[in-house]
Amino acid sequence: MKGKNLFFMRKNCGIPVVSVVIGDECQIIEWVSLSFEMGNDNNKRFDDFKEQTMSAVEQAYELAKSRYAELGVDTDAAMKKLANIKISLHCWQGDDVSGFESASGISDGGILATGNYPGKAQTPEQLRADADVAFKMIPGKHRFSLHAIYLENQGKKVERDAIRPEHFQGWIDWAKANGLGLDFNPTYFSHPKSADGFTISSPDKDIRDFWVRHGIACRKVAEEMGKQLGTSSVVNFWMPDGFKDIPVDRLAPRQRMAESLDKIFAEKIDPKFELDAVESKLFGIGSETYVVGSHEFFMGYAMSRKKLICLDAGHFHPSEGIADKLSSMSLFVDEFLLHVSRPVRWDSDHVVIWNDDLRSIAEELVRNDLLGRTHIGLDFFDATINRIAAWVIGTRSMIKALLAAMLEPLAEMRKWENEGDYTRRLAMLEELKTMPFGAVWDYYCAQHNVPVGTAWIDDVRKYEADVLSQRRG
Numbered sequence: 001m002k003g004k005n006l007f008f009m010r011k012n013c014g015i016p017v018v019s020v021v022i023g024d025e026c027q028i029i030e031w032v033s034l035s036f037e038m039g040n041d042n043n044k045r046f047d048d049f050k051e052q053t054m055s056a057v058e059q060a061y062e063l064a065k066s067r068y069a070e071l072g073v074d075t076d077a078a079m080k081k082l083a084n085i086k087i088s089l090h091c092w093q094g095d096d097v098s099g100f101e102s103a104s105g106i107s108d109g110g111i112l113a114t115g116n117y118p119g120k121a122q123t124p125e126q127l128r129a130d131a132d133v134a135f136k137m138i139p140g141k142h143r144f145s146l147h148a149i150y151l152e153n154q155g156k157k158v159e160r161d162a163i164r165p166e167h168f169q170g171w172i173d174w175a176k177a178n179g180l181g182l183d184f185n186p187t188y189f190s191h192p193k194s195a196d197g198f199t200i201s202s203p204d205k206d207i208r209d210f211w212v213r214h215g216i217a218c219r220k221v222a223e224e225m226g227k228q229l230g231t232s233s234v235v236n237f238w239m240p241d242g243f244k245d246i247p248v249d250r251l252a253p254r255q256r257m258a259e260s261l262d263k264i265f266a267e268k269i270d271p272k273f274e275l276d277a278v279e280s281k282l283f284g285i286g287s288e289t290y291v292v293g294s295h296e297f298f299m300g301y302a303m304s305r306k307k308l309i310c311l312d313a314g315h316f317h318p319s320e321g322i323a324d325k326l327s328s329m330s331l332f333v334d335e336f337l338l339h340v341s342r343p344v345r346w347d348s349d350h351v352v353i354w355n356d357d358l359r360s361i362a363e364e365l366v367r368n369d370l371l372g373r374t375h376i377g378l379d380f381f382d383a384t385i386n387r388i389a390a391w392v393i394g395t396r397s398m399i400k401a402l403l404a405a406m407l408e409p410l411a412e413m414r415k416w417e418n419e420g421d422y423t424r425r426l427a428m429l430e431e432l433k434t435m436p437f438g439a440v441w442d443y444y445c446a447q448h449n450v451p452v453g454t455a456w457i458d459d460v461r462k463y464e465a466d467v468l469s470q471r472r473g
């Protein structure tokens, strides 16, 4: 580990000072604050310092490793397993769901990004450059999820039902060069043909047919992505269809939606290249009373048609989490897509943080051995903070939650539960919260050559000063 290009030291940061270890006892880690100025004269000092701090990260890790080992938890094995888990970063955090279909990308269909933080990406090149910066702060190799409106149309109008793989070749080339997988999403909003709130469930056959053709076109784009990148592209179908106020016919739109979906999925595509997921929602802006694609609708559809079910953490009642749904649904559906998000009151899309809801999702995935059947995607957009930082915070939190879930003494806790020893189960769940998890997380970041601790914030700030602040608008 020593000598690797680690850049987690900045001025005025804290370093861990590890106490003397006597035998296996006395494992105390203290943090002290240091002031350190970077500059040409200080390069040597900085190198020495990096070395020392690396050593501190390693030492803290060794202590943490032995603490977890006392519980029968193998931290090295957990980190190895974690390195294989891919998170799909959503392109739309980078530009507030505007896309590149036209110069005036507007959002509707219940999509509303709030905030106006300067420097948002306005071209595919800018969005890719921004994503490159985010990926440098995130340990591991991951995926990127595109919406259909992020096509590259060379200034020509391309209708949604006319999109082709060549409109996404720039993205495929970029993904290939960076070792990323790509996922895809049809865009059933921000369009004159969705302006009355209905797409594939519209009573108007022309509208329905148009959006069916869009869905078919999107599957073909994703198939080509999967072929070129050698990893199946997950296409997630979410439609905003619904009524603001009380409908008298709740059934007919659902019948029409099921029929349209059957047409979209009529062509069999090799799952090696493309997979279909369907996503429900409880309500949206303008569809407060009734959403055609409700949870029950899509659960039934996914089960009966063998599709992936997409669970969005922000698409249920405010106190209803998706974690508890996973074990039940795992008995009846083959694979999941997750849209990990953070609902706050009526909003479904705050930046993901390492809170109890996220921990529960990760724990259910790990405890029920669902990682091999689950595609983890993110879905949030916040334009009040630096958009790259939003990606980094959300993704690092997701990975952190998975790592924490992998550091549980699961077999032991299950045994106590089966024996009825709920006292010990509760006691352990509480003690786990103060185990030295941070030392394992820091070491995992260092191992993957990404900034440890808060150092990434300075790198994002530098990019903001050098690049984002130069953008117009």
Ligand SMILES: [Mn+2]
Binding pocket: 238, 279, 312, 339, 379
């Ligand atoms: Mn979603």
